Amino acid sequence: MRRYERAWTAALLAAALMLAACATNPVTGGREFALMTEGREISIGEGADAQIREQMGVYDSPALQGYVADLGHRLAALSHRPYLPWHFAVVDSPAVNAFALPGGYIYLTRGILAYLGDEAELAGVLGHEIGHVTARHSVQAYSRATGAQLGLLLGQIFVPPMRSNPYGGPGIMDAAASGLGLLLLKFGRDDEVQADRLGAEYATGGGWHPEGVAGMLSTLGRISELSDRRGVPNWLSTHPEPTARVAEVAPVVARLLETVDASGLRIDRGGYLERIVGVRFGDNPEEGIARGHEFVHPVLRLGVEFPEDWEIQNSDTVVVARRPGRDGYMLLQLAEEGEPATLEAIAERDTPRDARNVSAGGSRINGMDAHIRSYQRDMDNLGAVMVRAAYIRHDGQVYVVGAVVPVAEFTRIEREVNRSIRSFRALSAEEAARILPNEIALYEAVAGDTWQRIAQRAGGELVPAATLAIMNGYPVDEQPRAGGRLKIVVQGSPVG
């Protein structure tokens, strides 16, 4: 019954889209049912590419872009689909990710570049993403998405960023957890293993050491073990189980090494490191930046201290702080602009109709006019929640900072929440000017160095010691070897 249903749905979908085609898989040579012609595949990639460039931004370094694109084109030329219109770009995101769109559009984040150890690993990542395109995984993933998912996906990428109001709108999970994540196609384990194999093959064909694929998988595996604080969307949400895949790619690498003279294969750690010196690390300060449990925004000139140990995630439209290990969120965002002129009227407009036990009142927060409102409501993922939100006027804008916490737990953290709401403050020009971006630099380890010491020396723990270890290809419990050339994170140059 199930199987029949599935086939029927697929056939119906195909007829509806009139895209049904029986295509030859370029990698396996086998015939397969595909919902998409190659022309359609390319035009989908093209359309989504424009959105990615607009929403994520292209990282402003022509030299780095040229370097990555050059490697990518060399690998793609050796692939099973050399004739596709291949495009490669480094996007301006601190997340650790790489992804591919149908039709040959490949992206690396600047975040992943900080974690790759050498050029062979870069070739491995690029080869892996090329593999997803050549084996038509991206087409299949796209075809698998249901109509509803596609609608959502199109909604996400083809309309301007929605500034939904998480307090009353579609739900905070949507704002916090989806973002571009929905657009990024998810692959199954078999697809990943195949892409790893193809990546190793293409890299070897191009003269790079195939061990680079295993190296980058180990590093990405370590990131997964050390909860990824870089938020959505990341490599792990789209490419599952890197650690387990290391073992699976090992025999592939061994076989490839038998076919070539391994001594001639390129690894080029030194050259790669030189290429990424000065690349920005972490958030762009002009979009606001998390420092410990405080979020500061030098352009909007504001700061909020979230409760200690809560994880802060910054996105285009909302800053979310997440209570560790339990349900409970705090959010900071701009209130939607519009007609209501008073804070009370704006808060009233944003209060959902199903809100219960509403209480509200005017207040002052650090010298600014505020309106604080509390109510209860039911939410899909959280059940009965307590919402407490302050609408604050600052510098000609209205900001909302507030909490969404299950009712049963609210009293336990009410004081923390209130303290956090009342921490909203204006930043002085001097303070704003002192907020600098972080960037990659190089450092030579000396005898007795520890990751902790290097992290401190580089400028007051800009990144945790464990992050430094992983960035340099070490397990977190192993200290750096003396004489090793390491990537570190330092404070960069002033904004603007």
Ligand SMILES: [Zn+2]
């Ligand atoms: Zn993948």
